[in-house]
Amino acid sequence: MNIQNYINGNFHKPIQNNWIDNYNPSNGEVYGQIPNSNKDDVEKAYNAAKSAFKQWSQTTLEKRSRILIKISELLETNLQRFAEAESKDNGKPVSLAKAVDIPRAASNFRFFGNAITQFASESHESVGQQAINYTLRQPIGVVGCISPWNLPLYLFTWKIAPALAAGNCVVAKPSEVTPMTAYLLGKICNEAGLPKGVLNIVHGLGITTGQAIIEHPDIKAISFTGGTTTGSHIAKVAAPMFKKLSLELGGKNPNIIFGDCDYQDMLNTTVRSSFANQGQICLCGSRIFIEAPIYEKFKTDFVAKVKQLKVGHPSQTETNIGALVSKPHLEKVKEHIQIAKNENGTVLCGGNEITVEGFENGYYLEPTVIEVPSDECRVNQEEIFGPVVTIMPFHTEEEVLEMANKVKYGLSATLWTNNLKRTMRMSHQLQAGIVWVNTWMMRDLRTPFGGVKASGVGREGGFEALRFFTEAKNVCIKY
């Protein structure tokens, strides 16, 4: 199936008629083509967005809210179709897309549809000076949203929904590897009555289409989720134009387990936080540190549980682990397993590519647990973004804090303990934008989301996102 750009409410072929193959990771076959849009396509999308801005930015909050909530409802109505499309593009189990990706995309539109009606700004009375200040929160204009392949529609809509709610018009690009649900979203937006040009979706490679968006002098803000290297490149391009940037980048998150935790709950959740979505979630706890007295028990129990995970075709209901997103990504993850072996890591389970009967050319890999001799080895420092975790013991709180913080990233951290004082001490000192205690990936969309250090700049979620997508203007009136 060929997909097209969604510009000004219509579907268009790329101007230069350049196309890219779209692969199904579960069987390695090309199943369609997508536009490789260039500067001219992006310009066309920008012009549509610019024309729509005046009216959209003046549309009442109630009406904007109603349209966003309608999009949310239509996503829910089309849950099965979207979940199957997401799975086919990404390799994730259909069951996961149905339980997590698509419902969350629907929630994003519903949440920001509601949030904009509650978004307020401040006023300050300058006492003794007979003046009052009030702050306007005005939409920026045309903004760019660029998202990765791991949670395709989930992360795409996490940016688009607040941008639209705040009154901006959008030029958006999903990952070229997983474009299908973004394409289907265009149809839903039309059905929901989103005015033409308010959202424009251009497909193509990062280095062509994405680059044209970030270089566009009149796209004044970029919300980007993806790798740290790409984020750094975007920052360099955007800086001379003083663009507003929100960058959600890579992670290498610690999962710290103390002996006093609720063991069974920790064990079950740790399997999930290690391997959900084939380990391709920026929040996965890929470095597991276990307090020494329970290390051997944890090692035995964890490995036994991981061995039970079923790797299989994404459409099969018993599948826990589907296919990795692409052949190059599979090769990158395998390379890291080899690096771990070279650095004296011990593969406790997994480590091999798997052939799934009937889908021999799919990109399947066993969930892999590696015992590492040091937290400084490469597999403990570099983001792998696949079904690979490392484990190692620790002896003291100070020691584990130092190891947890000794990476360039700082996205999230998970802590398992029932000791309140330790929880308070450690959550203050962990270098991360998000700390989960006795849980993982529990999300409340009102909370700030984002990382520190090489994991990004800025926060998404709740009013933080609405603040990002608006400019504050203070008006001071003397009376």
Ligand code: NDP
């Ligand atoms: P990439 O950085 O490769 O790509 C992300 C997006 O940017 C894609 O749409 C990509 O297009 C595009 N892109 C690439 N080059 C450019 C460019 N020069 N200008 C503009 N856009 C460009 O990341 P991945 O898609 O590989 O995603 C995995 C990464 O995302 C991991 O590092 C992961 O940690 C991170 N991530 C972070 C999250 C967070 O919230 N902090 C959440 C989820 C993932 P194309 O696909 O065509 O190359």
